[in-house]
Amino acid sequence: MKKFLLSLSALTMAIGLAACSSNNESKTEKKEATKEAAAPKVDVKKELVKFYMKIGNKINAKDADLNSYIAKASKEDATPEEMPTAEEKAKASESAAAVAAELNSLKVPAELKDQKADLEAALKDYAASYQAKADDLKKDKPSLTAGDDIFAQGEEKLGKVFEAAKLFPPTLGKQVN
Structure with missing residues (x-):
């Protein structure tokens, strides 16, 4: 049972880290898009x-x-x-x-x-x-x-x-x- 719980908690942490990682990527993409939008367009x-x-x-x-x-x-x-x-x-x-x-x-x-x-x-x-x-x-x-x-x-x-x-x-x- 301990092995099962240990495996389950390791799997949960891996899923959590993967979710946090993709969340950071989307934040970075949003920041870059905001910077581009904030740059003034040249007429x-x-x-x-x-x-x-x-x-x-x-x-x-x-x-x-x-x-x-x-x-x-x-x-x-x-x-x-x-x-x-x-x-x-x-x-x-x-x-x-x-x-x-x-x-x-x-x-x-x-x-x-x-x-x-x-x-x-x-x-x-x-x-x-x-x-x-x-x-x-x-x-x-x-x-x-x-x-x-x-x-x-x-x-x-x-x-x-x-x-x-x-x-x-x-x-x-x-x-x-």
Whole structure:
């Protein structure tokens, strides 16, 4: 009888331990599910728009002299006195170079990690377009369209990211000119 009771109590303890073990596993699973639910969901659309606005603001903060030069130089019926001076041309080149540097230092937010490679490629094109303008403005007869093709490539890349997020593609050129 003692052996029977001893076996019965051992069996009872084994069942009890097994029950406690599975209970701990379910508690762990519940804790992990709660942590995942508590983690904030990233609104990719909102983050993309914020990043796009940041790009435009960074460019607009540095490109005033470049825009001024382009406005003066592209005026068709301008008299020689109304054309930009060498000093304005130099300032425009510095302005374009400053925009390129600003764009090269701009980082894609962590919230957009899935779009990071595409956004960095677009930023690289935008920066290259402004650097091309800066370099072209150092020539005797600069072309006002320097870097436009590269800028268009950046627009296309950024547009694809926005379209993938079910947003209309933005036109950065309109925001910064």
